[in-house]
Amino acid sequence: MSIEVRVPTLGESVTEATVATWFKKPGDAVAADEMLCELETDKVTVEVPAPAAGVMGEIVAAEGSTVGVDALLATISEGDSAGAEPAKAPQKDADEAPASSGASVDVMVPTLGESVTEATVSTWFKKVGDSVAADEMLCELETDKVSVEVPAPSAGTLTEILAGEGDTVKAGGKLAVMSGGADGAVEPAERPQPEGNEAVADGEQYTPPAAGKDVEDAPSAKKAMAEAGLSADQVQGSGRDGRVMKEDVAKAAAAVANAPAPAAAPAQAPRAPVSADDAAREERVKMTRLRQTIARRLKDSQNTAAMLTTYNEVDMTEVMALRNQYKDEFVKKHGVKLGFMSFFTKACVHALKEVPEVNAEIDGTDIVYKNFVHMGIAAGTPTGLVVPVIRDADSMSFAEIEKQIAEKGARARDGKLSMAEMQGGTFTISNGGVYGSLMSSPILNPPQSGILGMHKIQQRPMVVNGEIVARPMMYLALSYDHRIVDGKGAVTFLVRVKDALEDPRRLLMDL
Missing domain, CATH: 2.40.50.100 (RNA polymerase II/Efflux pump adaptor protein, barrel-sandwich hybrid domain)
Structure with missing residues (x-):
């Protein structure tokens, strides 16, 4: 058969x-x-x-x-498969046992994404004893990158919750147990894949197999090694013929993380003494995983890159006039408002073509030049700063860019962005002007080598053709990695952005 x-x-x-x-x-x-x-x-x-x-x-x-x-x-x-031994599966914790047979089924932690090994249970939508429909949301998990909703694998009754709100669970761990429905039997449904949580951005460099190794490592393991910064000789493979699997990379990354540091970092300064009266009026709240990740990545960026910021200013008169002239027609035709971000995105794409090192990244002793622009647009949300990525922004029209910004901005505010939508950016734009910022020095979003800071538009006296006139001016700031971008390149980039915004016709003429 x-x-x-x-x-x-x-x-x-x-x-x-x-x-x-x-x-x-x-x-x-x-x-x-x-x-x-x-x-x-x-x-x-x-x-x-x-x-x-x-x-x-x-x-x-x-x-x-x-x-x-x-x-x-x-x-x-x-037929007879004697002699066919099942491949050894990686050992799992006791709480990661397979779903029990009979009239119950385990609710397991889904795959959380490459290099993500644990999550925090943030909210349970059901309680013990509740009836549950197939695919109905049971709980929400929070990782340091995204929120993951866990659906019911089948219809039934929630009989036991093993991981309460606030508990930390591992990928593949058991969250709860469900009993059968009216017919007394539950057939475990195929666990849905989390949308986009294991995406690896275009252009990332995969770690090649170790020299002399004949067995090809799992592609997912290569991606995990690239994200964790590990080489193949740092990972011991447990798969068939020594093949490196995802679980092996996670173990190696954990071992590296737990290894003693070569030099102890300065300890955080202790808190100043607090009186009993003040302590009673304080509120201590645990940082979310997203906030911890933001803090760690920003500090790593400062510690790794030779970061420098250069400034310029742009007269927004022409952009504002063009926007006011066509904004109504733009909405009628494209169904989205014409904002300033599409102008800045186009201007940056134009400048990145002339100064490609600002759109590149360092990989060891190599410089990786990107012949495409995946534009990160920093967005503030109630839970922290996120940077959704507009892929291939260099090939998009104004309308396509505005639609992408609107759609991803709404998903960011609702906490619905997947990890895939925040990976792979080659350059970032951050608009502090929406909060009233007049001047700032943005921090690089590693491994990118450049980030443009936009600021508040303010009427200032300027000398134009020998006369003092009021003009809508904006300060621009470019933070860049001086290891790869020279001062000349950074200044040239800002000047090209300024020129394109002060005379938007240059964008149409590719000048």
Whole structure:
């Protein structure tokens, strides 16, 4: 009897994948649930297990092939698979046991994303004893990057909550237990993939296998190594023939993190003595994971990059006049307001073409030049600063840019941005002017080498053609990594942005 191996569900809005690696070849003995191949999408990496024991038959989709959901990958001839030993799965904690059989099913922590190993339970939407429909949201988890909603794997009743609000849980850990529905049986549904949580941005550099190594590491492990800054020789593989898997990278990263530092960093200054009366009026709140990540990344940026800021100012008269002239027609045709951000995005794209080092990044002893612009637009939210990325902004029109900014800004305020939407930026624009800031020095968003700070537009006296006139002026600030960007390049970039904004016709003429 021949059994078909098909492409599983890949996640919301994901319709196709690429076959990255086959672990078996025709004629190999296969055990039930043994990994047959690995698929890669633009958001996640999916491992495909064997649906039953048997012998590997025909491979229909070779490595590198693009396949759609439910497409045929291969066939397995069902039969005696003695000698087919299941691949050893990585050891898990006690709380990560597989779902129990019978009339109950475990609610597990979903995959949280590459390099994300734990999360905090922020909110339970259901309590013990509540009836739950299939795919109904049970709880929300908070990681240092995104919020993840956990749906019910099937219909039933919530019988036990194992991780309460505020508890820290590991990826794959058990959150709760559900009992069966009216028919007394629960069939565990396929766990949905979290949207975009495992995406790796275009242009990231993967760590190559160690010299002399014949076994190809898992693509997901390569991505995890790239994000963790680990080389292949720092990770001990536990997969077949020593193949490095995602779990191996997580263990190696944890070992590096727990290793004693070569030189102790200065301890944080102790708090000043507080009187009992003042202490009673204080409120102590634990930092969210997002806030902790923001603090760590900004400090790392200061410690790593040779950061310097240069300033200029721009007369906004022409941009404001052009915007006022066409804003009504723009809304009618495109359904979105014409703001200043599209002008600044276009101006920055124009300047980045002339000064490409501002759009590059350092990778070890290499400089990686990006022949595209993924523009990060910093946005303040109730939970902290996030930077959604507009991909390929260099090929977008004003209307497309404004639509992207509006859509991602709304998702950021609602806390619905996925990790994929905040990765891969090559340059960032931060608009402190919306809060009334007149001047600031923005901090780099690593590994980027440049960030432009916009500020408040203010009427100031300027000398124009020998006369003093009031003009709407804005200070611009470019913070850049002096290791890769020279002062001349930084000043040239700002001047090109200034020229394009003071005479927007230059953008149309590519001057």
